[in-house]
Amino acid sequence: MKKRPQSRPVIHNRINQRYYYLMLLPALVYLIIFEFIPMFGLVMAFQNFKPGKGIFHSDWVGLANFKRLFASSDTFELFRNTLVISTGKILVKTFASIVFAILLSEITTRWLKKSVQTITYLPHFVSWVIISQLVYLVLGNDGFINQALVFLGFEPVNFLSSNDTFQGMLIGTHTWKEFGYGSIVYLAAITSVDPGLYEAAALDGANWWQRVRHIMFPAIIPIVVLILARDVSSVLSAGFDQVFNLYNARVYDTGDILDTYIYRVGLQGRQFSLSTALGLFKSVIGIIMMLSVNWISVKTLKRSIF
Amino acid sequence: MKFKRIAAILVVMAMMATMLFGCNKPVDSKPTDGPETKPIETTAPQETTPPETEPFDPLARHEETVTLTVGRYTDKDTIYDNPFLDFLKDYLNIEIKYELVGNTADDYMQMLNLAITGGTIPDVVFYQTNATAAQALMNELVENGYAYDLTEVYEQYAGEELDARINSYANPFSNVTYDGRIMGIQRNDTGAGEWDCVHIRQDWLEELGIELDKDGNKLITLAELEMVANEFVTKDPGNSGAPVGMWIGNFTAKSSNYSQNLVSNAFGAPVSYWYWDENGNVADGSVAPGVKDAMAWYLDMYNKGLLDPNVGVTNANMAKELFANGALGITLGNANCLTWVYNTSYSAEGGADWITYGLDDGTGKMVNPQYRSVGHFLVVNSECEHPEAVIQVLSVFHKLTANAEFRESIKDQYPEMYELASSNTFKSGGTYYNPFQIYITDAEETYDPWLKYDAWIKGEISDAEYEASSKGYYNSAVKYKNGEELTGPEQQNIDAIEHLGVCYYMRENGLSVQMDHCGVVTTPAMDLYYADMKKCMTEWWIKAITGEVPLDEAYETFVKEYNERGGTEVLEEVKELYGNK
Numbered sequence: 001m002k003k004r005p006q007s008r009p010v011i012h013n014r015i016n017q018r019y020y021y022l023m024l025l026p027a028l029v030y031l032i033i034f035e036f037i038p039m040f041g042l043v044m045a046f047q048n049f050k051p052g053k054g055i056f057h058s059d060w061v062g063l064a065n066f067k068r069l070f071a072s073s074d075t076f077e078l079f080r081n082t083l084v085i086s087t088g089k090i091l092v093k094t095f096a097s098i099v100f101a102i103l104l105s106e107i108t109t110r111w112l113k114k115s116v117q118t119i120t121y122l123p124h125f126v127s128w129v130i131i132s133q134l135v136y137l138v139l140g141n142d143g144f145i146n147q148a149l150v151f152l153g154f155e156p157v158n159f160l161s162s163n164d165t166f167q168g169m170l171i172g173t174h175t176w177k178e179f180g181y182g183s184i185v186y187l188a189a190i191t192s193v194d195p196g197l198y199e200a201a202a203l204d205g206a207n208w209w210q211r212v213r214h215i216m217f218p219a220i221i222p223i224v225v226l227i228l229a230r231d232v233s234s235v236l237s238a239g240f241d242q243v244f245n246l247y248n249a250r251v252y253d254t255g256d257i258l259d260t261y262i263y264r265v266g267l268q269g270r271q272f273s274l275s276t277a278l279g280l281f282k283s284v285i286g287i288i289m290m291l292s293v294n295w296i297s298v299k300t301l302k303r304s305i306f
Numbered sequence: 307m308k309f310k311r312i313a314a315i316l317v318v319m320a321m322m323a324t325m326l327f328g329c330n331k332p333v334d335s336k337p338t339d340g341p342e343t344k345p346i347e348t349t350a351p352q353e354t355t356p357p358e359t360e361p362f363d364p365l366a367r368h369e370e371t372v373t374l375t376v377g378r379y380t381d382k383d384t385i386y387d388n389p390f391l392d393f394l395k396d397y398l399n400i401e402i403k404y405e406l407v408g409n410t411a412d413d414y415m416q417m418l419n420l421a422i423t424g425g426t427i428p429d430v431v432f433y434q435t436n437a438t439a440a441q442a443l444m445n446e447l448v449e450n451g452y453a454y455d456l457t458e459v460y461e462q463y464a465g466e467e468l469d470a471r472i473n474s475y476a477n478p479f480s481n482v483t484y485d486g487r488i489m490g491i492q493r494n495d496t497g498a499g500e501w502d503c504v505h506i507r508q509d510w511l512e513e514l515g516i517e518l519d520k521d522g523n524k525l526i527t528l529a530e531l532e533m534v535a536n537e538f539v540t541k542d543p544g545n546s547g548a549p550v551g552m553w554i555g556n557f558t559a560k561s562s563n564y565s566q567n568l569v570s571n572a573f574g575a576p577v578s579y580w581y582w583d584e585n586g587n588v589a590d591g592s593v594a595p596g597v598k599d600a601m602a603w604y605l606d607m608y609n610k611g612l613l614d615p616n617v618g619v620t621n622a623n624m625a626k627e628l629f630a631n632g633a634l635g636i637t638l639g640n641a642n643c644l645t646w647v648y649n650t651s652y653s654a655e656g657g658a659d660w661i662t663y664g665l666d667d668g669t670g671k672m673v674n675p676q677y678r679s680v681g682h683f684l685v686v687n688s689e690c691e692h693p694e695a696v697i698q699v700l701s702v703f704h705k706l707t708a709n710a711e712f713r714e715s716i717k718d719q720y721p722e723m724y725e726l727a728s729s730n731t732f733k734s735g736g737t738y739y740n741p742f743q744i745y746i747t748d749a750e751e752t753y754d755p756w757l758k759y760d761a762w763i764k765g766e767i768s769d770a771e772y773e774a775s776s777k778g779y780y781n782s783a784v785k786y787k788n789g790e791e792l793t794g795p796e797q798q799n800i801d802a803i804e805h806l807g808v809c810y811y812m813r814e815n816g817l818s819v820q821m822d823h824c825g826v827v828t829t830p831a832m833d834l835y836y837a838d839m840k841k842c843m844t845e846w847w848i849k850a851i852t853g854e855v856p857l858d859e860a861y862e863t864f865v866k867e868y869n870e871r872g873g874t875e876v877l878e879e880v881k882e883l884y885g886n887k
Contacts, residue, residue, distance in 0.1 A: 050446060050450070051419050051420075051422040051423040051446065052422055052423075052446045052447060052449065052450030052452060053450055054423050054424070054425065055423075068834075072838070072871075073867065073870060073871065074838065136624075141615070141616055141619070142548070160619060161616065161618065161619045248618055248619045248621075249557075249618040249619075249844045249845060249848045250618040250619055250848050250852070250854075252841065252844075252845045253845075256841075264837050264838075264841060265837045265838060267416070268439075268837050269439075269833075269834075269836060269837030269838075270419070270439065270442065270443075270833070271833075271834065271837070272419075
């Protein structure tokens with residue numbers, strides 16, 4: 001029998017799978033039309049874009065928009081606020097989600113587990129417009145917490161109007177909203193661990209913490225890396241919806257982030273080129289951050305997200 | 307097999323081609339060209355196609371149906387189906403087709419920007435935004451050749467009523483005139499209804515036995531304002547348990563609801579205006595020395611607990627709760643406040659009664675801006691085939707609102723239109739019925755509710771005459787005159803009428819000083835920096851008046867940062883444009 005060359009099976013497989021590729025086609029076309037072609041609009045970052053002139057006739061200004069971006073006296077403050085809020089959110093939410101997933105995995109009563117899951121997932125599906133009102137009711141100067149503090153004889157705290165507490169409040173409320181939903185993937189990873197491993201460890205005398213540390217953690221580390229890599233790619237997006245609905249003029253110092261700047265200058269001030277320049281810069285940083293995390297992961301954990 | 311493979315490849319290619327090209331507009335569907343292919347024509351009139359019947363008659367009916375595509379906001383069923391649209395179709399043979407409609411003004415502005423980018427703007431575009439941004443967009447539309455030169459068309463087709471109203475203002479086309487040509491229609495305002503005044507709960511004043519304005523000149527001083535705030539905070543006449551003296555919600559507006567500007571005007575600092583100072587030099591009111599004095603006054607109020615302790619945090623929605631809870635009895639604003647935010651105070655208690663006072667600047671007068679464009683523009687696409695139809699629609703709308711004889715003349719043939727045209731809703735602008743949304747008021751018309759009321763009280767006009775002018779105001783006034791209990795909306799009517807009365811009184815008695823300012827200014831540097839300059843203003847005003855930063859340091863840092871962020875550059879450009887006197 002004649003032996004086929006090595007490469008033939010691959011081609012043969014491709015041909016056999018042609019209908020599957022065909023099914024992929026609409027998604028591919030969608031991606032090209034709505035994700036890749038619009039990237040052409042990034043040229044606005046290098047133009048003095050005027051809607052009346054359009055992309056093809058607006059004047060080219062080179063890197064002027066980027067220079068203006070970094071020459072602004074606000075730039076340092078904007079980047080600092082964005083990074084602090086964003087990093088805080090990533091770290092605290094990830095930690096809370098992992099802890100919650102571990103605790104949830106310990107619940108054996110099915111209805112209780114399902115109920116807790118559903119209740120903690122719910123806030124994820126509620127918009128910040130609604131949640132911000134709840135936050136005002138609870139943390140506002142006349143809110144529930146402050147009324148309780150005053151009742152107990154303490155001074156009220158300006159959670160929403162003090163630069164000392166505003167960023168912490170943003171991180172806390174974001175974590176409250178997202179930790180339940182964020183725990184889904186970690187719970188799935190924990191559930192996929194062979195229960196025999198736990199039983200064997202228990203037989204060997206491992207206590208709960210040792211089982212978590214030596215069995216559960218290693219099982220979820222790839223997922224943690226994946227989620228972290230995804231999250232750090234958007235480290236310069238600190239959550240426009242949340243900040244916009246909660247900030248006010250008294251906390252501009254700590255609450256003004258790159259996205260609110262884009263909204264203010266780009267949409268309200270109709271500076272589309274400056275906004276595009278900032279958006280492009282954010283994307284480039286995001287890609288660099290994601291590749292960096294992946295590189296660290298490959299070097300230390302021998303795992304890659306690609 | 308080979309045939310099948312080729313066929314499959316062809317099918318796939320056809321699918322891709324369909325999906326890729328099907329989503330694009332045909333090349334010749336609508337030009338997306340810029341200035342190179344669409345030259346600015348601001349010095350010569352474009353060709354127009356007059357109606358096929360009598361030329362230059364605003365009421366001439368077109369023989370062929372003329373369809374006008376329109377861009378506007380407020381997406382409600384009424385705008386698509388109402389008696390005025392039917393009337394236009396039948397009477398003038400003009401059909402309105404909405405091509406670009408946003409739910410809110412903000413949504414619409416985004417849609418409009420996209421349409422401008424794609425070169426797909428409708429025949430008629432109405433837009434409304436803050437005066438500076440609106441002017442910048444107007445400039446852009448003209449510079450890029452999108453605006454029709456309406457000079458001749460307006461002269462030929464503007465009806466008597468429309469023209470009279472437009473010309474009731476000085477320089478009615480000042481913001482839409484380029485090289486002497488009229489490139490759009492702007493809405494002006496006397497500022498009468500929009501003068502910021504002090505609003506105080508009159509029922510609380512009475513309850514506490516406080517008498518203001520003893521000399522009867524409708525003005526109160528800053529000291530009196532402070533005294534009232536102190537009384538309200540210490541005695542809590544609204545029984546709220548947490549009274550708030552005075553509330554301010556805006557630090558950058560030229561003139562707007564809840565804006566602080568009335569106080570800074572009193573200190574000689576017209577914030578957000580470029581004006582000629584006493585030496586005739588162009589100056590920036592936002593950083594005028596009086597700003598520091600105004601900040602100091604607010605800081606003093608804040609430290610004494612007489613200003614909203616959450617100033618900067620409290621927005622208009624939150625303030626509604628304060629009004630509703632009886633916690634707030636003083637703010638600054640125009641007549642619209644009485645029908646918007648304060649309405650919660652009326653509906654909650656049914657007995658709130660707000661009184662209007664001017665604010666004495668220390669010389670026995672009140673400073674205010676007058677005669678200005680209010681950021682409402684109507685632009686006709688330079689490619690519109692029937693610009694005269696646009697002016698005709700505007701003319702007939704204003705004829706219906708202003709000319710009772712004309713209304714009567716259509717009564718039998720168009721009873722539904724007659725009913726609508728006789729209603730207050732239609733006569734006060736008919737937002738949902740008027741397809742172009744822009745409504746031109748007569749410069750004096752703003753005072754009408756007061757003048758009619760005053761004349762009726764004095765017996766100069768009959769009940770029937772007053773009722774015909776406004777049934778709603780009449781009914782409220784009758785109950786008020788008879789000392790009957792008023793409902794919230796009726797009290798609102800009376801308070802709004804009295805606000806206009808105060809403005810009218812001040813104008814007639816020379817108690818209001820018109821600011822000598824440059825109007826709505828736009829310069830290239832403003833396009834770039836103004837959004838940031840405004841943020842800087844808000845930020846430092848709050849820091850200064852809440853004592854977060856010591857006043858001297860706050861004012862100096864504010865001026866320095868404001869100028870660095872574009873203030874200096876903008877001022878230079880404004881000086882070049884307007885020149886020192």
